[in-house]
Amino acid sequence: MKELQLKSRRFRAEREGDWRRLEGLLARVERGSAKSLTDEELLALPVLYRQALSSLSVARATSLDHSLIDYLESLSTRAYFFVYGARAGLRQRLAQFFEHTWPAAVKGLWRETLASFAITAVAAIVGFLLVWNDPGWFGGLVPGGLGAGRDPTATTRFLRDTLYHSEGKASLAVLASYLFSHNAQIAIFAFALGFAFCIPTAFLLAENGLTLGAFFALFASRGLAFQLGGWLFIHGVTELFAIILGGAAGFRIGWRVAFPGEKTRLDAAAEAGRAAAPVIAGVVLMLIVAGLLEGFARQLITNDYARYAIAISTLVIWLGYFYTPRRERRPS
């Protein structure tokens, strides 16, 4: 060894083995899962990561080998994302979601939920009164396709039939999956639209409420309000609740983007997004339940009281699940 040998070169010769080892482990982790590592390797990874970081600092301060610094930067970054990445098992994370994250997120949005419920309710009342006083409004409030022949010109007998008519068994599942994917897309849409300062989300909710009110007025004018209630709420409790929650999540984002308070707009938006995202993920699950109820239960159960019983029990279950006080989890 020459006396004049550079320190940066000796440094590299000493550390290179560890870098290569870290690189090999990372390549395996990125290709498959962390499960392919032995316990020993798993324990070695954070240590090697810190070594790489310290090497990077040393190299930046003492070495002028550009490619070496680039290599160490890329290696440390890859290792950083692994070491600080989420690695909880899927089952554990799902348990955590149902046990804590989802209900807590819904509870956290109670103000927005009330607002979005109020908009839907007011719109429903307005829709009801408009159509009650002048059936001509019906065509303006209900989009053509949705009515499917249920409009003021229809006979009472036809309207009654639509409430108890059952489709072929095979097509029930198709109906359920269609309704689910359609409604879930709308809920995600309501969430995304919140970014435009809440207004489009409010429109979407109001439109939903108006349609609801208009239908009620039409059926009530033929003395079928009670029956319509059973037909609608057997799945509607879950579905309307889900859409109201979707709107609430949108409102949170729009409100925080418009009025960030003490934070920067960007920070406020990120915070609101994280608070609202579990709600939307949950809303998709609720809509699966709603789709099943609408596609199967409503078509198979034609007794009004049974329908109301299911409606009320779903309401109790959802409210209980979301809003029962539970013990605070210690932050882990």
Added chain:
Amino acid sequence: MTAAGASTSAGAAAPPEVREFVTPEGVDLRLRIGGAGERAAAFILDAVFLLIAVIVLTLLASFSAGALASLGALGLKNNLSSVMMIVWLLGFFVLRNGYFVLFEFTPRAATPGKRILGLRVAARDGGRLTAEAVFARNAMREIEVFLPLTFLLASGVGATDPIGGWLVLLGLLWTGGFALFPLFNRDRLRVGDTVAGTWVVKSPRERLSIDLLDAQQAAAGQFAFTADQAGAYGIKELYVLEDVLRRKDAKTMAAVADRIRGKIGWRKEAAEADDAFLAAYYGALRGRLETRLLFGHRRRDKFDAA
């Protein structure tokens, strides 16, 4: 933080895409954010993959329904086709909403398109990339992609109905703002990124190449540079020289070698090879600059007097 800041200001000016990103250990990783072009290219790739997947799903569902039905009785046919209908409906929903979410939740935090372009998603605050963040950033695609697309598809209305046409145009302008959002901020954040607190960074996989000093070792004896000669340049020129040596392009090496000889007043011997000369000079220059570095002098370039 301070050490990193000092070295950044002392070194060559950082390129505009570099962002400070300090790990909990206090080291700045100097992440580079993905450019708008790369992001767009990654998205187009993903869109193509998605489209192919949807087409395959559709073909599979319709073919298998037809093939199975032809085996069985007519009553079975209705059942089967409805099963395929369900598979298609749910499959389409999962593809549209799940493709991005599921891929970004793997250890690489990137969809296939991003992976091809060497990009990945990361939390802006340096923390973990949570499921909520991934979900939120991709739910926002609803207004960034699908809403403008709806208005674009509706633009045919304008031909028959002038008022509707104006409304569609307004809608297109409005939603175009969401789609082009990344162009109007420094970090190229999508609407989804702002809401999720994420950004998209480059994650290249650099290989550790050989230390150029190893190559120089053999020839070192032939060349003896004086302190003045070895100190003619600064760090910026050293990096250029490193680049030239790694590329090994004979023409460039000859030109660079001549420039250096001229500058330091080196007389070329008859048998002297350009690459050996450059390698030896690289070793001498780096040795000199690194020694000075240890004493706290970082000579930026040849105009830097220090």
